[in-house]
Every structure is written in C-alpha cells, then in structure tokens.
Amino acid sequence: MNIKSQAAGEIAIPFDHEKLDRLMDAAGLDILVATSKHNVQYLLGGYKFIFFAAMDAIGHSRYLPVLVYEKGRPENAAYIANRMEGAEHANRPFWTPTFQPATWNSVDAGNLAAEHIRKLAKPGARIGIEPPFLPSDTHAILEQLGNSTKLVDATATFERLRAVKTPEELSKLRAASELITDSMLATIEWANEGVTKTEIIERLRREETKRGLHFEYCLLTLGSSHNRAASPQAWKKGEVLSIDSGGNFHGYIGDLCRMGVLGEPDAELEDLLSEVNAVQQAAFAKIRAGALGGDLIAAGEQRLKQSHVAPYTDFFAHGMGVITHEAPFLMTNHPVTYEGVDAGNPLEAGMVLSVETTMLHPSRGFIKLEDTLAVTETGCEMFGERGRGWNRGGR
Template sequence: MNSGYHALAGVQAILRERQLDALIVSQPENRRYLSGYTAPDHGIQESSGFLLIPQDGEPWLLTDSRFTLQAEAEAIGYHLHVYRRGLLEALEHLLPQLDVQSIGFEADYFLFSTHARLLGLAEKLGFRLEAISNLVEDLRVVKTTDELELIRQSTQLNERVFTHVYSQISLGQTERELARLIENTMLDFGADRPSFDTIAAFGENAAKPHAVPSERRLKAGETVLVDMGLVLNGYCSDMSRTFVLGEPDAIFLERLRLVRAAQQAAISTIRAGVTGAAVDQVARDVLREGGYGEAFGHGLGHGVGLAVHEAPRLSPHAHTPLAAGMVVTVEPGLYLADWGGIRLENMVIVTEEGSELLNQDTTFLDL
C-alpha cells in the first residue's frame, strides 16, 4: 500500500508548471513516498538509490545491485536502472535517451560534491540544473486515507508497547534498561524499528527535553519521562508520558495537571484553517498563566508521517493554516533544571471541524 500513484501525478504537474523536464529525488522518505521502494539510507553518503521523474512518461529508480530484487518487487510502475558507480554514471547513461533540457534536484538532501559533479555532466550534456526545496515534502503534508490508517496502526502499536512496558517498570531499573526494554518490545510486537532514539529520563534528568538514557536508577517517588515512537509499515508514531511509580507528590500533580490543561486547550483549538502559531499560543498561555511560561522552551508540536519530524510545525513561527488530513503531535512540557520535567505528547489528525485523537486519552493518574 503506498500513496505514490497520485503523488507521482502531482509531482509531474508541478514540473510542468515550473517548466522542468525532470526531477531527481534523493531524500529517502520522498523516494519511498513516490515509489513504494522502502530501502532506507545509512547516511547521505550511502544512498540506497534515486528516483528520476520525467515531466511526462514513466519514472525511473536508479540503484545498485544490492537492491535490485527489492527495487523490482517494490517500485511498481518504475523502470529500474542498476548502476555500479552511482548517480552520475546512471544519469550519463539515461539522460540522453530522455531528451531532458532542465532538471531539478533536492537541494536540502543533495551533497555539495555531488552537485559539483552533476554540474560537470550538465555542461557536457547541455541541460540546466535547478535547486528545489520542499516539492515532495509539501505533497506529503496532507495524508491520504490509506496513510492515515497506517499512522493510526503505528500509534496503536506504540500504545500497546507502552502499556506492556508500563507493567514492567520497577524501582532500581536504569534509564538505559527502560529504553532498551521499550525498543525490544517494539521489535517483539512487530515494529519495523524505533522512529527515534527512545528517551527514558528519571528525576532531574527529565529537565532535558532531549535527555539521553543513562545508568541512573529509578528511585521511589521520582518522575519518569518516556518519549517513544516506532515505525510500522514505514509510518511513524511518537508519544510522551510522564508519571511516577508509587505516590506522586502534590507539586508533581499540580504541574502535571497544568501541562495536561495546556495540551487539552491546544487540542481543542485545532481544526483546518487555524495556524500552528495559534495552537502553540494557546498551550503557551495556559503554562504562562500557571506560572511556568519560562519553563516551556520548545515548539508545541510537529507533523508525523514517513518521517517522525516533518511539516507542519506547531510553533510561534508557523503561520500557514492547518489543513484537514495533516497529522501533528501536541506536546507541551515544562522543564526546571533542579527539579525535572514533564511532557505529555499525543498525536492528532486535523479535520475540518476539529481533530481526531490517535492516542489513548489517559495519564495513568486520577487527576
């Protein structure tokens, strides 16, 4: 199941509009989105392949012999070109057949050195190069019905993993042990892989929004902050939970209630037509009025799809209106250096009238 067929037509329409004869797609999620070919890159210097999308006619997938079988099985409707020495060799072979005068490349996922070599080929074969930004990314922002279903399944599996792990958290466990338990459970339950490095932070460590799990052991009454996501059939999930094993103290409960109130106020604001900045402001206002305006330093949320961080953003700088079919996280938090932190993160689908909550609506506490 992939969304590539109508998306390919969308790309070709934009190429016609911009008078470009072809587009080279190098960004791994864009490549998968358009072709269904699932191989990831191991870093930009170890590409698993490129798409060459002509304005008219059938598209090409260019890759090396390690991926031939996978490419044939997955990239339905694509011609396959197997190269030995990489993109430049493949283009030198293919472009003369395709009568291409102008070609776009993805400037935000294209190495300077690759471009320099491509420029040499452009001079030799007589075509024009154009740097392109966010062409495919913009198409990915609004999800299809099929994609929404895959994101629902990814989120539900992520919840199942958390529920399973929650019953196994115990005093004395280290942050690293908890993070590994979560990631192993994801794989046991059938996830492709974690969608990012799992965060498990105890006590004061939860004050760092991007805490790296350490050898710190869990003590009674301490905050446990978990931020976890998985990939299932290519689609990502992302959620954060903050809780206490045993009896939470009054200050924790007060702060958790505040973050929860900020999250609920923000979610109730979401609908098609509202900007990400407006949604962010609602959560920020609740936290400021509660006395924690300075303690919330990051943006409220981000889009989720084939990438775990993608457009749109919910942040003070996000002035484009949301649209139905977008998927975003809503993750207010507060972080206090000597105390710790709280973050609650759920995912929602933006709809015309409001939003659809993808996560279970619980904090595991009687608030």
C-alpha cells in the same frame, strides 16, 4: 542493465502524481531527482531496500537510490538502484517504467541518472534536486548535464507532496502511535525500584520490536534530572519518569511522550501534569481543516503564559509523517532550524501534527506530554491517546 517494468498505459502510480505535477509547475520544475531514502520510499509507495536500511556506506562510497520523474510524463520515470534490488523487482515490480539495478556507489548512480535525464531534458530545463541528500560527487555529475539545464533546490516540493496523508498513511501513523503507547505503558508497568535508565530503554526497545515497530530512539528521565540520555541512574520511590520514544511502522513515525511515577503522585505532581495538559488542550481546540496553522500555536502559547509553570515550560508543535519534522511547518527555529512558513496557511484534513508541552521543573524533574493528531474537517483525531495521566510503575 535497463529493465522495463510495464507498459506506460498500465502504470499504477502509488502517489498523487497530478498533485506533484501541479507542485512542480508552481516551482518551475521540469524534472525531479529524488535521492533521499525517505522521498524515494514515498515515491515508490513505501518501499525501502532492507540491505541499506540501517547504513548507507559500503566500500569506498555509499548506497544512493535515485528516482527521476518528469513533470506530466510518469511513463518516463526511472528508478536507479543497487544491483541487488533486481531480486526485489522480480518479486514485487517497481512502478517506474525504467528500472536500472546497476549501481554500487554514488558515482555510478549519478552517471546513470544523468544519462536518463539527458534523454528527457529540453534546453534550459530546470532539474529539481535534494541538496541535503545529494553527495558532492553525484552533484558534480549532474552539474555537467549541459544543454543549459539548471539544478534547483526542490526540497519544498517534496515536503508539500507529503504534507497531506492518504487514508493508508493515516492508518500507518495511527498504528505507529498506538503501538508506541502500548510499549511505553508496558515498560512503565514493568519498571520497578532500582532499575536503571539503560535497562528501561532496552526494555522499551524490546516492547516496540515485539509489536512490529522498528525502534528509533528513547529519551528518558528519572527523578529531578533533566538529562534524557541512557545512564546507570536508577529509579527511586516517589520519583517521576518521562519516556519519549519514536518508533517506525512501515516507514511512518510515531512520536509520543508519557509520564510515570514510582508510587502514587502527590498533589503537586497532579497539578503540574494538569497544567501541561491544559496547554495541550488549548492547542487541540484550534485544530481543524481551514484553521490557520498559527492559531494552535498562539492558543498553546497564550494558555502557557497564564500558567504558574510558564517560567520553566515550553510549548511547540510540528508536522510529522515519514520524518519527525515535516510540513506543516508552524514555528521558526523552535527547536529545529527551519522557517515556520505554514503559520499563516490553513491546515488541511489529513495533515498530521505532533503537539508538545515540556516542563523542566526545578525540583520535580522533566514533565512532558507529546501527542499525535490528524487534522479532520471538523477538528482532530488523536492517535495513541491512552496513558496521558500519571502511570504507576512497578505493577
């Protein structure tokens, strides 16, 4: 089935298609084929099909949403979807002029995408794909497009498109961060002596869910341990707690870490968290539109070198938004494997960063702050900034 959404002149495109056209031109791309759920979500203005929100597998194959976009010709865009998405379209029509809810597997999706691309592609056209998110059977179909077309890795083009957030996106990232902070502080206040890591993580999941977040994960430590996995380990008086969580708010990730203590923090704990915060603040001071991405990395690393906690402490920063590590890419293979290609590029207002300083103290445990900041023209705005000191448990 091929459904026409609306006349070309009436298209309301939910992203900066002129920016996308410029990026495609710079990369030498004629047509883009999005197959990752996060990029399809972005190109559809935040839509994600609920039936496959948690898992892609069905029957012998998988759900594969495909959005095809031709440079400079949004009127030729197509969304190839699962059959059940026809009901979604009936309630809230997709912007793509062509909508095909006809697939149950990746082969059908590939064949329909190829059929649409053949109508558009000129001889020698360069077709941008997402290799990490393109099943081998679908890739094989697109390789047979003919007409001297060439498949090209367009991962970087999608990343650049998402790098600068709109005011609406910033609002969602702010909400995600604030709600995660609220959830973590409520969980720390609830947790008391004897409660286990597994129970604390479950409590956080419930706190995030009741606030409208989709719970993604919780990495938790208690006491002197550096192990952040769920376990029967129980919280004891005087011990520290590190709670690091990601939650999804309407397609955008919040990712923060806060500290708790069961009792009152002693002088050593106050000093250790103060050192972590000093590294964070040194990096924050370098964040503004126009500053090089590497400047904040250098500032954080330099402040850490001066600290007595340097031998067992690490600092890094990364971009975030629809996924947890996205442009700007500021460090190479630290810790996630990618090139820090944006270290020498200026930051732009609307970019969003996660800044992290992590201490693996040999006797006091895992002490960390992770903060989310939006780049502004004059500096930065922190999202979810509360609770950056020692939060008391068992209240």
